[in-house]
Amino acid sequence: MNVKFFNIALATVVAASAVFADGEAKETAPATGAVRMITEATFPPYEFRQGTEIVGIDVEICKAIAKELGKELKIEDVEFDSVLPSLIAGKAELAAAGITVTEDRKMMVDFSHPYVRTGIVFVYAKDRPFEKGEDAKGKRVGVQNGTTSADFVREQLGQDPEMFDSPASAFAAMKSGKVDVVIADIDPAKNLIKGEPDYDISDFLTVEEYAIAVKKNQPEFLAIVNKVIDELDASGKLDEIKDEWTAKADALQEAEGAKAE
């Protein structure tokens, strides 16, 4: 969609939501097109596949944003290192993929208010524990492509990570001895070791915050995104969403582990 058109569409949406500010009429307002979310869906509990459907915490947040706009949500799944380039190329209005706010990324996109405070951890075999960053020096460290875990290995350890297309494939490579340790965000890492008694995670190696990314210079649109996040947070709904999808992702992971045995 070209930028000019999008701005006009947005102005219309802003006006419409003002008209329906009493909340009543909004329910019956016709959906005019869709809001597109771009993600990478191997990251439970934020985004993962349940059958063919993409579900999770980020999906729920984006659904709430779409609802606020009176539109339906469409989700597109790409490699993690294509998420922000796709947003910038205009393939979606929202990028939501457990995306950590970083200075480099802030030069490319605008971020919403953060909705999670988190960080990355080691995932290791219990008979070969990793605690501090230095423990991984000179070791083969598996990470998901394009993530802050990959940055950590390059910047803090001064070496190249082994790249995988998902945290789960990095974990599988560790189990088969192809890497010594994995670094991933704590929530997907906890999910990976569900039903895996021989593996554990370390304390945080970093402090990070997730936010939703939008194209630069769209203050009205970003204000709507922030309003939805702030309301979900203040009402306690955000915590409910997090608990609900963490439990669902864990149940799915345990069921798949049981199937694999």
Ligand code: ARG
């Ligand atoms: N938080 C990390 C980052 O921003 C990892 C995010 C990976 N997300 C995903 N959906 N695979 O780099």
